[in-house]
Amino acid sequence: MSYIYMKSLEKKAEKYDKGIKILTLGRLPKIKQYVVDNYLKKDETLLDIGMGTGTFAILCAKKGLNVVGIDFSEKMLDIAIKKIEIEDLKDVIEIIKMPVIELDEKFTDNSFDKVTAILIFSELYFKEQEFCLTQIYRILKENGEFILIDEFKPKRFWKKVLYVIIRIPLTLMTFIKAHITTKSLKNIEKRLENHSFIIKEEKLYLLDSLKIIRSKKIITK
Protein backbone atom coordinates (compact mmCIF):
# COMPACT_ATOMS: atom_id res chain seq x y z
CA MET A 1 0.00 0.00 0.00
CA SER A 2 2.89 2.28 0.44
CA TYR A 3 4.79 3.80 -2.37
CA ILE A 4 7.69 5.55 -0.87
CA TYR A 5 8.55 6.68 -4.38
CA MET A 6 6.68 9.82 -3.68
CA LYS A 7 8.93 10.57 -0.77
CA SER A 8 10.29 13.33 -2.91
CA LEU A 9 7.01 15.15 -2.83
CA GLU A 10 7.20 18.80 -2.25
CA LYS A 11 5.15 19.88 0.67
CA LYS A 12 1.97 21.72 0.13
CA ALA A 13 2.58 25.41 -0.18
CA GLU A 14 0.14 27.62 1.56
CA LYS A 15 -2.89 28.87 -0.23
CA TYR A 16 -1.70 32.32 -1.11
CA ASP A 17 1.77 31.30 -2.08
CA LYS A 18 0.33 28.69 -4.32
CA GLY A 19 -0.79 31.22 -6.76
CA ILE A 20 -4.37 31.95 -5.91
CA LYS A 21 -3.48 35.48 -6.84
CA ILE A 22 -2.30 34.40 -10.25
CA LEU A 23 -5.36 32.25 -10.73
CA THR A 24 -7.67 35.13 -10.06
CA LEU A 25 -5.45 37.53 -11.96
CA GLY A 26 -5.45 40.00 -9.12
CA ARG A 27 -9.15 40.72 -9.15
CA LEU A 28 -9.89 39.31 -5.75
CA PRO A 29 -9.40 42.47 -3.63
CA LYS A 30 -11.94 44.37 -5.72
CA ILE A 31 -14.43 41.55 -5.54
CA LYS A 32 -14.06 41.38 -1.78
CA GLN A 33 -14.59 45.11 -1.51
CA TYR A 34 -17.72 44.81 -3.63
CA VAL A 35 -19.15 42.21 -1.27
CA VAL A 36 -18.40 44.32 1.78
CA ASP A 37 -19.93 47.44 0.24
CA ASN A 38 -23.07 45.88 -1.12
CA TYR A 39 -23.99 42.77 0.82
CA LEU A 40 -23.01 43.44 4.40
CA LYS A 41 -24.44 45.75 7.03
CA LYS A 42 -23.01 47.29 10.18
CA ASP A 43 -23.41 45.31 13.42
CA GLU A 44 -24.14 42.04 11.68
CA THR A 45 -22.39 38.86 12.74
CA LEU A 46 -20.34 37.13 10.10
CA LEU A 47 -18.56 33.79 9.89
CA ASP A 48 -15.70 33.70 7.40
CA ILE A 49 -14.91 30.11 6.49
CA GLY A 50 -11.33 29.78 5.34
CA MET A 51 -10.32 33.27 6.44
CA GLY A 52 -6.76 32.79 5.24
CA THR A 53 -4.62 35.80 5.99
CA GLY A 54 -7.64 37.74 7.10
CA THR A 55 -7.94 40.42 4.40
CA PHE A 56 -11.65 39.95 4.06
CA ALA A 57 -12.26 39.75 7.81
CA ILE A 58 -10.47 43.05 8.26
CA LEU A 59 -12.56 44.74 5.57
CA CYS A 60 -15.71 43.50 7.29
CA ALA A 61 -14.56 44.54 10.74
CA LYS A 62 -13.76 48.01 9.47
CA LYS A 63 -17.31 48.32 8.26
CA GLY A 64 -18.51 47.48 11.76
CA LEU A 65 -19.38 43.82 11.61
CA ASN A 66 -18.54 41.24 14.25
CA VAL A 67 -16.44 38.64 12.56
CA VAL A 68 -15.51 35.08 13.43
CA GLY A 69 -12.89 33.67 11.09
CA ILE A 70 -11.89 30.03 10.85
CA ASP A 71 -8.99 28.43 9.05
CA PHE A 72 -6.83 25.41 9.60
CA SER A 73 -3.51 26.72 8.39
CA GLU A 74 -1.29 27.83 11.23
CA LYS A 75 0.91 29.84 8.88
CA MET A 76 -1.97 31.79 7.39
CA LEU A 77 -3.50 32.47 10.78
CA ASP A 78 -0.19 33.76 12.08
CA ILE A 79 -0.21 36.34 9.31
CA ALA A 80 -3.86 37.10 9.99
CA ILE A 81 -3.23 37.65 13.70
CA LYS A 82 -0.40 40.06 12.94
CA LYS A 83 -2.47 42.01 10.44
CA ILE A 84 -5.38 42.24 12.83
CA GLU A 85 -3.14 43.48 15.60
CA ILE A 86 -1.76 46.20 13.38
CA GLU A 87 -5.29 47.31 12.46
CA ASP A 88 -6.25 47.11 16.14
CA LEU A 89 -9.34 45.02 15.45
CA LYS A 90 -8.71 42.30 18.00
CA ASP A 91 -12.00 42.93 19.76
CA VAL A 92 -14.21 42.46 16.73
CA ILE A 93 -12.48 39.57 14.96
CA GLU A 94 -12.37 36.20 16.64
CA ILE A 95 -10.04 33.65 15.13
CA ILE A 96 -10.54 29.93 15.53
CA LYS A 97 -8.09 27.39 14.19
CA MET A 98 -10.17 24.46 13.03
CA PRO A 99 -10.88 22.40 9.93
CA VAL A 100 -14.24 22.85 8.23
CA ILE A 101 -15.12 19.33 9.20
CA GLU A 102 -15.57 20.46 12.79
CA LEU A 103 -18.22 23.05 11.93
CA ASP A 104 -20.81 20.75 13.46
CA GLU A 105 -19.25 20.91 16.91
CA LYS A 106 -18.36 24.55 17.22
CA PHE A 107 -21.28 26.86 16.52
CA THR A 108 -24.85 26.95 17.76
CA ASP A 109 -27.87 26.93 15.45
CA ASN A 110 -29.14 30.24 14.06
CA SER A 111 -26.20 32.25 15.27
CA PHE A 112 -24.90 34.23 12.27
CA ASP A 113 -26.35 36.82 9.92
CA LYS A 114 -23.87 36.10 7.17
CA VAL A 115 -21.50 33.29 6.26
CA THR A 116 -18.83 33.76 3.62
CA ALA A 117 -16.61 31.21 1.90
CA ILE A 118 -14.01 32.67 -0.40
CA LEU A 119 -12.11 30.28 -2.64
CA ILE A 120 -12.39 27.52 -0.11
CA PHE A 121 -15.21 25.37 -1.44
CA SER A 122 -13.29 24.35 -4.53
CA GLU A 123 -10.61 22.90 -2.28
CA LEU A 124 -13.02 20.56 -0.58
CA TYR A 125 -14.21 17.27 -1.97
CA PHE A 126 -17.82 16.78 -2.94
CA LYS A 127 -19.09 15.24 0.27
CA GLU A 128 -17.22 17.76 2.37
CA GLN A 129 -18.92 20.54 0.41
CA GLU A 130 -22.29 18.97 1.10
CA PHE A 131 -21.41 18.69 4.78
CA CYS A 132 -20.47 22.38 4.84
CA LEU A 133 -23.68 23.43 3.13
CA THR A 134 -25.72 21.56 5.75
CA GLN A 135 -23.71 23.15 8.54
CA ILE A 136 -23.86 26.65 7.06
CA TYR A 137 -27.61 26.31 6.78
CA ARG A 138 -27.80 25.28 10.42
CA ILE A 139 -25.55 28.07 11.66
CA LEU A 140 -27.30 30.86 9.76
CA LYS A 141 -30.24 32.76 11.23
CA GLU A 142 -33.51 32.75 9.34
CA ASN A 143 -33.08 34.90 6.23
CA GLY A 144 -29.36 34.92 6.87
CA GLU A 145 -27.17 34.92 3.79
CA PHE A 146 -24.45 32.67 2.52
CA ILE A 147 -22.02 34.38 0.18
CA LEU A 148 -19.88 32.07 -1.87
CA ILE A 149 -17.02 33.29 -4.02
CA ASP A 150 -15.33 30.65 -6.06
CA GLU A 151 -14.05 29.41 -9.33
CA PHE A 152 -16.40 27.97 -11.91
CA LYS A 153 -16.22 26.59 -15.38
CA PRO A 154 -17.82 29.10 -17.75
CA LYS A 155 -20.94 28.00 -19.62
CA ARG A 156 -20.56 29.83 -22.93
CA PHE A 157 -18.51 27.96 -25.46
CA TRP A 158 -16.04 30.66 -26.48
CA LYS A 159 -15.52 31.65 -22.90
CA LYS A 160 -14.91 28.06 -22.00
CA VAL A 161 -12.26 27.78 -24.68
CA LEU A 162 -10.55 30.95 -23.52
CA TYR A 163 -10.81 29.83 -19.94
CA VAL A 164 -9.17 26.52 -20.65
CA ILE A 165 -6.38 28.16 -22.61
CA ILE A 166 -5.64 30.62 -19.84
CA ARG A 167 -6.15 28.05 -17.14
CA ILE A 168 -3.72 25.43 -18.45
CA PRO A 169 -0.48 27.29 -17.79
CA LEU A 170 -1.82 28.64 -14.51
CA THR A 171 -2.94 25.23 -13.36
CA LEU A 172 0.35 23.74 -14.38
CA MET A 173 2.18 26.37 -12.41
CA THR A 174 0.14 25.92 -9.28
CA PHE A 175 0.16 22.17 -9.72
CA ILE A 176 3.89 21.96 -9.95
CA LYS A 177 4.30 24.40 -7.11
CA ALA A 178 1.78 22.95 -4.78
CA HIS A 179 0.64 19.61 -6.17
CA ILE A 180 -2.88 20.63 -5.71
CA THR A 181 -5.45 21.42 -8.29
CA THR A 182 -8.44 23.51 -7.53
CA LYS A 183 -11.47 21.87 -8.94
CA SER A 184 -14.25 24.05 -10.17
CA LEU A 185 -17.58 23.63 -8.48
CA LYS A 186 -20.21 21.84 -10.45
CA ASN A 187 -23.91 22.50 -10.24
CA ILE A 188 -23.53 24.52 -7.12
CA GLU A 189 -26.74 26.48 -7.73
CA LYS A 190 -28.80 23.31 -7.79
CA ARG A 191 -27.05 22.01 -4.71
CA LEU A 192 -27.65 25.26 -2.83
CA GLU A 193 -31.34 24.94 -3.64
CA ASN A 194 -31.34 21.35 -2.41
CA HIS A 195 -30.06 22.65 0.88
CA SER A 196 -32.96 25.13 1.06
CA PHE A 197 -31.09 28.24 0.05
CA ILE A 198 -32.57 30.57 -2.51
CA ILE A 199 -30.19 32.39 -4.77
CA LYS A 200 -30.62 36.14 -4.60
CA GLU A 201 -27.85 37.30 -6.86
CA GLU A 202 -25.03 36.00 -9.00
CA LYS A 203 -22.16 38.01 -10.37
CA LEU A 204 -19.58 36.78 -12.82
CA TYR A 205 -16.01 37.90 -13.29
CA LEU A 206 -13.03 36.99 -15.42
CA LEU A 207 -14.66 35.26 -18.39
CA ASP A 208 -17.32 33.98 -16.01
CA SER A 209 -14.75 31.84 -14.24
CA LEU A 210 -15.09 33.58 -10.90
CA LYS A 211 -18.51 33.86 -9.38
CA ILE A 212 -20.14 35.48 -6.39
CA ILE A 213 -23.27 33.65 -5.36
CA ARG A 214 -25.39 35.36 -2.76
CA SER A 215 -28.00 33.04 -1.34
CA LYS A 216 -30.49 33.21 1.50
CA LYS A 217 -31.54 30.64 4.04
CA ILE A 218 -35.25 30.00 3.90
CA ILE A 219 -37.14 27.84 6.31
CA THR A 220 -38.98 25.08 4.56
CA LYS A 221 -42.05 23.76 6.22
Added chain:
Amino acid sequence: MSLKSKLKLFGAYFFRWFGFSIEPDLRIIGNPNRDSPVLLTCNFNLTVNRVLKEIKDLDCYLLIAPSNGINVWCGACGEDFKTDSVISIIKTSGINELVSHRTLILPQLGAPGLEPIEIKKKTGWSAKFGPVYAKDIPAYVQNNFEKIDISQNEVRFPISKRLEMANLYLFSLFILFTTIYWITSIFLPFLDFFLYLDSILILILVINGSLLILPSFKTKTGKVKVWIYEVVVLILIISFNLFLFYNIVFLIWNIILSILITLVMSEDFHGLTPIYKSELGEKTWKKGKNKMKFLFGEYKLQPYGTINIEREKCIGCKMCIEVCPRNVYCFKARENKADLKYSEKCINCNACVKQCLAHCLTII
Protein backbone atom coordinates in the same frame (compact mmCIF):
# COMPACT_ATOMS: atom_id res chain seq x y z
CA MET B 1 -13.42 2.39 -15.17
CA SER B 2 -13.70 5.42 -17.39
CA LEU B 3 -11.04 6.30 -19.91
CA LYS B 4 -10.18 9.41 -17.96
CA SER B 5 -9.44 7.51 -14.76
CA LYS B 6 -7.46 4.95 -16.72
CA LEU B 7 -5.33 7.70 -18.20
CA LYS B 8 -4.94 9.20 -14.77
CA LEU B 9 -3.77 5.88 -13.44
CA PHE B 10 -1.23 5.69 -16.21
CA GLY B 11 -0.08 9.20 -15.37
CA ALA B 12 0.19 8.31 -11.72
CA TYR B 13 2.31 5.32 -12.55
CA PHE B 14 4.93 7.32 -14.35
CA PHE B 15 4.72 10.70 -12.65
CA ARG B 16 4.13 9.62 -9.10
CA TRP B 17 5.82 12.57 -7.52
CA PHE B 18 2.97 14.81 -8.48
CA GLY B 19 0.19 13.04 -6.66
CA PHE B 20 -2.95 11.95 -8.44
CA SER B 21 -6.14 12.10 -6.51
CA ILE B 22 -9.50 10.47 -6.78
CA GLU B 23 -12.63 11.74 -5.11
CA PRO B 24 -12.71 10.80 -1.42
CA ASP B 25 -15.73 8.63 -0.84
CA LEU B 26 -17.11 5.43 0.58
CA ARG B 27 -16.80 2.31 -1.57
CA ILE B 28 -18.93 -0.71 -0.96
CA ILE B 29 -17.08 -3.94 -1.67
CA GLY B 30 -19.13 -7.14 -2.18
CA ASN B 31 -22.23 -7.44 -0.03
CA PRO B 32 -21.35 -6.05 3.36
CA ASN B 33 -23.76 -6.04 6.31
CA ARG B 34 -23.89 -4.12 9.58
CA ASP B 35 -21.00 -6.09 11.05
CA SER B 36 -18.67 -5.96 8.06
CA PRO B 37 -15.20 -4.52 8.47
CA VAL B 38 -14.46 -0.92 7.62
CA LEU B 39 -11.08 -0.26 6.00
CA LEU B 40 -9.52 3.08 5.21
CA THR B 41 -6.95 4.27 2.72
CA CYS B 42 -5.67 7.48 1.14
CA ASN B 43 -6.95 9.03 -2.09
CA PHE B 44 -3.90 8.46 -4.30
CA ASN B 45 -5.48 6.78 -7.31
CA LEU B 46 -2.79 4.14 -7.71
CA THR B 47 -3.07 3.08 -4.08
CA VAL B 48 -6.85 2.91 -4.23
CA ASN B 49 -6.66 0.89 -7.42
CA ARG B 50 -4.29 -1.63 -5.87
CA VAL B 51 -6.27 -1.88 -2.63
CA LEU B 52 -9.49 -2.46 -4.56
CA LYS B 53 -7.86 -5.25 -6.50
CA GLU B 54 -6.70 -7.00 -3.36
CA ILE B 55 -9.94 -6.79 -1.42
CA LYS B 56 -12.39 -7.47 -4.24
CA ASP B 57 -13.45 -10.82 -2.75
CA LEU B 58 -14.19 -9.43 0.71
CA ASP B 59 -17.48 -8.04 1.91
CA CYS B 60 -16.48 -4.75 3.45
CA TYR B 61 -16.51 -0.99 3.29
CA LEU B 62 -13.56 1.02 2.06
CA LEU B 63 -13.24 4.65 3.08
CA ILE B 64 -11.10 6.74 0.78
CA ALA B 65 -9.86 9.59 2.94
CA PRO B 66 -8.62 12.89 1.47
CA SER B 67 -4.81 13.03 1.31
CA ASN B 68 -4.28 15.44 -1.58
CA GLY B 69 -3.67 12.50 -3.89
CA ILE B 70 -0.57 11.48 -2.00
CA ASN B 71 0.19 7.95 -0.87
CA VAL B 72 -0.27 6.72 2.66
CA TRP B 73 3.32 6.85 3.84
CA CYS B 74 4.44 10.12 2.30
CA GLY B 75 1.10 11.64 3.14
CA ALA B 76 1.39 10.60 6.77
CA CYS B 77 4.92 11.95 7.07
CA GLY B 78 4.13 15.17 5.25
CA GLU B 79 0.83 16.12 6.88
CA ASP B 80 -1.35 15.33 3.91
CA PHE B 81 -2.81 12.12 5.26
CA LYS B 82 -3.64 13.07 8.81
CA THR B 83 -6.09 12.60 11.63
CA ASP B 84 -8.41 15.18 10.10
CA SER B 85 -8.53 13.27 6.84
CA VAL B 86 -9.89 10.30 8.76
CA ILE B 87 -12.35 12.34 10.80
CA SER B 88 -13.52 14.08 7.66
CA ILE B 89 -14.32 10.93 5.74
CA ILE B 90 -16.03 9.30 8.73
CA LYS B 91 -18.28 12.31 9.15
CA THR B 92 -19.13 12.85 5.51
CA SER B 93 -19.39 9.29 4.20
CA GLY B 94 -22.38 8.20 6.27
CA ILE B 95 -20.55 5.11 7.46
CA ASN B 96 -21.97 5.64 10.96
CA GLU B 97 -25.41 4.66 9.71
CA LEU B 98 -24.23 1.63 7.76
CA VAL B 99 -22.51 -0.43 10.44
CA SER B 100 -23.25 -1.12 14.06
CA HIS B 101 -19.65 -1.56 15.20
CA ARG B 102 -17.04 1.18 15.51
CA THR B 103 -13.76 -0.45 14.54
CA LEU B 104 -11.72 1.11 11.80
CA ILE B 105 -8.74 -0.50 10.09
CA LEU B 106 -6.06 2.00 9.09
CA PRO B 107 -3.07 1.30 6.87
CA GLN B 108 -0.03 0.67 9.05
CA LEU B 109 2.13 3.12 7.18
CA GLY B 110 -0.27 5.88 8.13
CA ALA B 111 1.09 5.63 11.68
CA PRO B 112 3.50 8.60 11.42
CA GLY B 113 0.54 10.91 10.83
CA LEU B 114 -2.62 9.42 12.34
CA GLU B 115 -3.64 9.61 15.98
CA PRO B 116 -6.06 6.84 17.02
CA ILE B 117 -6.73 8.54 20.35
CA GLU B 118 -7.83 11.75 18.66
CA ILE B 119 -9.95 9.80 16.17
CA LYS B 120 -11.69 8.01 19.03
CA LYS B 121 -12.32 11.25 20.87
CA LYS B 122 -13.80 13.06 17.88
CA THR B 123 -15.73 10.28 16.18
CA GLY B 124 -16.13 7.41 18.60
CA TRP B 125 -14.31 5.03 16.26
CA SER B 126 -11.54 2.78 17.58
CA ALA B 127 -8.82 2.78 14.99
CA LYS B 128 -6.39 -0.09 14.55
CA PHE B 129 -3.38 -0.34 12.29
CA GLY B 130 -3.70 -3.14 9.77
CA PRO B 131 -1.02 -4.64 7.55
CA VAL B 132 1.44 -2.64 5.46
CA TYR B 133 0.49 -4.22 2.15
CA ALA B 134 -3.02 -4.45 0.76
CA LYS B 135 -2.39 -8.02 -0.32
CA ASP B 136 -2.31 -9.06 3.34
CA ILE B 137 -5.70 -7.53 4.13
CA PRO B 138 -7.86 -10.62 3.37
CA ALA B 139 -5.72 -12.83 5.60
CA TYR B 140 -5.69 -10.15 8.27
CA VAL B 141 -9.47 -9.87 8.23
CA GLN B 142 -9.83 -13.63 8.37
CA ASN B 143 -7.48 -13.83 11.28
CA ASN B 144 -9.85 -11.68 13.34
CA PHE B 145 -8.02 -8.43 12.69
CA GLU B 146 -4.71 -9.64 13.98
CA LYS B 147 -1.61 -9.77 11.85
CA ILE B 148 -0.67 -13.34 10.98
CA ASP B 149 2.96 -12.75 11.84
CA ILE B 150 5.43 -9.91 11.98
CA SER B 151 6.21 -10.23 8.29
CA GLN B 152 2.95 -8.37 7.67
CA ASN B 153 4.48 -5.41 9.50
CA GLU B 154 7.50 -5.08 7.34
CA VAL B 155 8.14 -2.89 4.35
CA ARG B 156 10.00 -4.71 1.64
CA PHE B 157 11.89 -3.56 -1.42
CA PRO B 158 12.05 -6.59 -3.70
CA ILE B 159 13.52 -6.57 -7.15
CA SER B 160 10.19 -5.81 -8.84
CA LYS B 161 9.71 -2.69 -6.71
CA ARG B 162 13.31 -1.62 -7.20
CA LEU B 163 12.92 -1.82 -10.96
CA GLU B 164 9.61 0.00 -10.76
CA MET B 165 11.37 2.75 -8.86
CA ALA B 166 14.26 2.84 -11.31
CA ASN B 167 11.92 3.02 -14.27
CA LEU B 168 10.14 5.94 -12.72
CA TYR B 169 13.35 7.89 -12.61
CA LEU B 170 14.27 6.72 -16.02
CA PHE B 171 10.96 7.78 -17.46
CA SER B 172 11.27 11.40 -16.37
CA LEU B 173 14.86 11.59 -17.58
CA PHE B 174 13.89 9.85 -20.80
CA ILE B 175 11.35 12.56 -21.55
CA LEU B 176 13.84 15.25 -20.66
CA PHE B 177 16.53 13.76 -22.89
CA THR B 178 14.22 13.19 -25.79
CA THR B 179 13.03 16.78 -25.70
CA ILE B 180 16.55 18.13 -25.46
CA TYR B 181 17.67 15.88 -28.28
CA TRP B 182 14.90 16.88 -30.68
CA ILE B 183 15.40 20.56 -30.00
CA THR B 184 19.19 20.62 -30.17
CA SER B 185 19.41 18.34 -33.18
CA ILE B 186 17.61 20.98 -35.21
CA PHE B 187 20.47 23.38 -34.60
CA LEU B 188 23.31 20.93 -34.23
CA PRO B 189 22.98 18.41 -37.05
CA PHE B 190 26.08 16.47 -35.96
CA LEU B 191 24.15 15.14 -32.97
CA ASP B 192 23.05 11.93 -34.53
CA PHE B 193 20.44 9.50 -33.38
CA PHE B 194 23.01 7.03 -32.08
CA LEU B 195 24.30 9.49 -29.55
CA TYR B 196 20.77 9.87 -28.26
CA LEU B 197 20.21 6.11 -28.09
CA ASP B 198 23.56 5.70 -26.43
CA SER B 199 22.66 8.31 -23.78
CA ILE B 200 19.42 6.50 -22.99
CA LEU B 201 21.35 3.25 -22.64
CA ILE B 202 23.72 4.86 -20.18
CA LEU B 203 20.74 6.15 -18.22
CA ILE B 204 19.29 2.65 -18.04
CA LEU B 205 22.63 1.16 -17.10
CA VAL B 206 23.30 3.58 -14.27
CA ILE B 207 19.83 4.02 -12.80
CA ASN B 208 18.41 0.51 -13.14
CA GLY B 209 21.74 -1.06 -12.39
CA SER B 210 22.39 0.81 -9.19
CA LEU B 211 18.94 0.01 -7.83
CA LEU B 212 19.30 -3.62 -8.84
CA ILE B 213 22.54 -4.07 -6.96
CA LEU B 214 21.36 -2.03 -3.99
CA PRO B 215 21.17 -4.89 -1.46
CA SER B 216 24.29 -6.68 -2.70
CA PHE B 217 26.70 -4.16 -1.22
CA LYS B 218 26.80 -4.04 2.51
CA THR B 219 28.48 -0.67 2.80
CA LYS B 220 27.24 1.77 5.36
CA THR B 221 26.29 4.68 3.17
CA GLY B 222 24.36 4.79 -0.05
CA LYS B 223 26.93 7.11 -1.55
CA VAL B 224 29.62 4.46 -1.47
CA LYS B 225 27.26 1.94 -3.07
CA VAL B 226 26.50 4.13 -6.07
CA TRP B 227 30.14 5.07 -6.56
CA ILE B 228 31.33 1.47 -6.43
CA TYR B 229 28.75 0.70 -9.05
CA GLU B 230 29.84 3.72 -11.07
CA VAL B 231 33.38 2.33 -11.20
CA VAL B 232 31.95 -0.86 -12.69
CA VAL B 233 30.04 1.19 -15.23
CA LEU B 234 33.16 3.15 -16.16
CA ILE B 235 35.13 -0.05 -16.67
CA LEU B 236 32.33 -1.33 -18.89
CA ILE B 237 32.28 1.85 -20.95
CA ILE B 238 36.05 1.94 -21.37
CA SER B 239 36.40 -1.72 -22.25
CA PHE B 240 33.55 -1.40 -24.72
CA ASN B 241 35.48 1.38 -26.41
CA LEU B 242 38.77 -0.46 -26.26
CA PHE B 243 37.66 -3.82 -27.52
CA LEU B 244 34.50 -3.39 -29.55
CA PHE B 245 33.99 0.06 -30.90
CA TYR B 246 36.20 3.08 -30.44
CA ASN B 247 34.88 6.58 -30.70
CA ILE B 248 36.38 9.38 -28.66
CA VAL B 249 33.21 11.54 -28.63
CA PHE B 250 31.11 8.64 -27.36
CA LEU B 251 33.73 7.67 -24.83
CA ILE B 252 33.99 11.11 -23.28
CA TRP B 253 30.28 11.78 -23.40
CA ASN B 254 29.45 8.44 -21.79
CA ILE B 255 31.91 8.95 -19.00
CA ILE B 256 30.65 12.45 -18.30
CA LEU B 257 27.00 11.42 -18.47
CA SER B 258 27.36 8.43 -16.19
CA ILE B 259 29.29 10.45 -13.64
CA LEU B 260 26.66 13.19 -13.76
CA ILE B 261 23.81 10.79 -13.09
CA THR B 262 25.79 9.09 -10.36
CA LEU B 263 26.42 12.45 -8.76
CA VAL B 264 22.71 13.13 -8.58
CA MET B 265 21.87 9.61 -7.39
CA SER B 266 24.61 9.57 -4.78
CA GLU B 267 23.23 12.71 -3.16
CA ASP B 268 20.59 10.63 -1.42
CA PHE B 269 20.61 7.10 -2.75
CA HIS B 270 19.32 5.51 0.44
CA GLY B 271 16.65 8.15 0.65
CA LEU B 272 15.13 6.75 -2.54
CA THR B 273 14.38 3.49 -0.81
CA PRO B 274 11.89 2.57 1.88
CA ILE B 275 14.36 0.35 3.75
CA TYR B 276 17.16 2.76 4.56
CA LYS B 277 17.02 6.17 6.09
CA SER B 278 17.58 9.20 3.96
CA GLU B 279 21.16 10.38 4.31
CA LEU B 280 20.47 13.82 3.00
CA GLY B 281 17.56 14.06 5.40
CA GLU B 282 19.70 13.10 8.35
CA LYS B 283 22.47 15.48 7.36
CA THR B 284 20.03 18.35 6.94
CA TRP B 285 18.27 17.55 10.21
CA LYS B 286 21.53 17.47 12.11
CA LYS B 287 22.24 20.95 10.82
CA GLY B 288 19.15 22.01 12.73
CA LYS B 289 16.79 22.45 9.80
CA ASN B 290 13.39 20.87 9.56
CA LYS B 291 13.08 21.34 5.84
CA MET B 292 15.19 19.86 3.09
CA LYS B 293 15.69 21.02 -0.45
CA PHE B 294 16.48 18.41 -3.07
CA LEU B 295 16.34 18.86 -6.84
CA PHE B 296 13.07 20.74 -7.38
CA GLY B 297 11.29 20.08 -4.17
CA GLU B 298 11.25 21.08 -0.55
CA TYR B 299 10.44 18.42 2.00
CA LYS B 300 9.42 18.56 5.59
CA LEU B 301 11.68 16.54 7.84
CA GLN B 302 10.90 14.50 10.91
CA PRO B 303 13.57 13.92 13.54
CA TYR B 304 16.58 11.86 12.47
CA GLY B 305 19.00 10.00 14.67
CA THR B 306 19.13 6.88 16.80
CA ILE B 307 16.02 5.35 18.27
CA ASN B 308 15.98 5.22 22.06
CA ILE B 309 13.70 3.58 24.56
CA GLU B 310 13.24 4.51 28.21
CA ARG B 311 12.35 1.05 29.33
CA GLU B 312 11.33 1.92 32.85
CA LYS B 313 8.48 4.01 31.41
CA CYS B 314 7.26 1.32 28.98
CA ILE B 315 3.79 0.00 29.77
CA GLY B 316 3.89 -2.87 27.29
CA CYS B 317 1.13 -1.58 25.00
CA LYS B 318 2.89 -3.06 21.96
CA MET B 319 2.00 -0.09 19.75
CA CYS B 320 5.63 0.23 18.66
CA ILE B 321 5.70 -3.38 17.51
CA GLU B 322 2.39 -2.90 15.73
CA VAL B 323 3.52 0.12 13.67
CA CYS B 324 7.22 -0.36 13.04
CA PRO B 325 7.73 -1.11 9.33
CA ARG B 326 11.23 -2.47 9.98
CA ASN B 327 10.50 -4.81 12.88
CA VAL B 328 12.99 -3.06 15.08
CA TYR B 329 11.26 -4.11 18.31
CA CYS B 330 10.76 -7.31 20.19
CA PHE B 331 8.48 -8.01 23.12
CA LYS B 332 9.77 -9.42 26.36
CA ALA B 333 6.79 -11.19 27.86
CA ARG B 334 8.43 -11.83 31.22
CA GLU B 335 8.89 -8.13 31.92
CA ASN B 336 5.84 -7.16 29.85
CA LYS B 337 7.92 -4.52 28.09
CA ALA B 338 9.10 -3.87 24.56
CA ASP B 339 12.77 -3.63 23.69
CA LEU B 340 14.93 -2.62 20.77
CA LYS B 341 16.22 -5.62 18.91
CA TYR B 342 17.54 -4.33 15.60
CA SER B 343 17.91 -0.61 16.20
CA GLU B 344 20.36 -0.39 13.29
CA LYS B 345 17.47 -1.22 10.94
CA CYS B 346 15.50 1.84 12.01
CA ILE B 347 14.73 4.24 9.16
CA ASN B 348 13.55 7.08 11.42
CA CYS B 349 10.01 7.00 10.12
CA ASN B 350 8.86 8.25 13.54
CA ALA B 351 5.80 6.01 13.57
CA CYS B 352 6.64 4.43 16.92
CA VAL B 353 7.52 7.75 18.53
CA LYS B 354 4.16 9.14 17.54
CA GLN B 355 2.14 6.11 18.62
CA CYS B 356 3.83 5.07 21.88
CA LEU B 357 1.22 5.42 24.60
CA ALA B 358 3.78 6.03 27.34
CA HIS B 359 5.88 8.50 25.33
CA CYS B 360 8.99 6.57 26.15
CA LEU B 361 10.49 6.51 22.64
CA THR B 362 12.72 9.23 21.24
CA ILE B 363 14.92 9.71 18.22
CA ILE B 364 18.09 11.61 19.01
